[in-house]
Amino acid sequence: MTDREGVLTAIEKALGEVLEREITELTEDTRLFDDLRLDSSSVLELLLLVEDTTGIAVDPEDLDIEYLRTVRSFADYVEGLLARGGDGA
Template sequence: MRREKLNALFTEKLQVPRGVSLTDDTRLREDLRIDSVMILQLLVHIEVEFGLQVPEDEINPKAFLTIGSLLDFIGRLSPLASGGTV
């Protein structure tokens, strides 16, 4: 389910063309042309769309190398506290 949600996020919010194969080995920067500003947008979308808290001190650039590393990163995040702000 996370993969499908992530695929939708890339195509709907970050304008990655539909039909681009998003496998675990797909590189965000080289294959999808995701830049640093788009990474920041991606972090916000992960919090909003997935309902997960992304602590600044736990962000590791290696998490944003491939779709697989990003999915691993998402899997380690905690849900947002109810009533919290994004």
């Protein structure tokens, strides 16, 4: 998976699983904490699901809260990892 649409689809599906509901009207400007009400445990679950789906490996040392502000910032982060071969280290 290397295209933006694929990354966004993976994020949307993972969010649906984490929130246990269908996600409608998700945009790149959707805020993960403010709009979707994610908390630290749901973010961890989201990261694990996206790792499994995309093949990336998130390095907790590299993870900044700015990457998790919006769907766009998270998708940018995931794409950056994919561009580096999926390794977050």
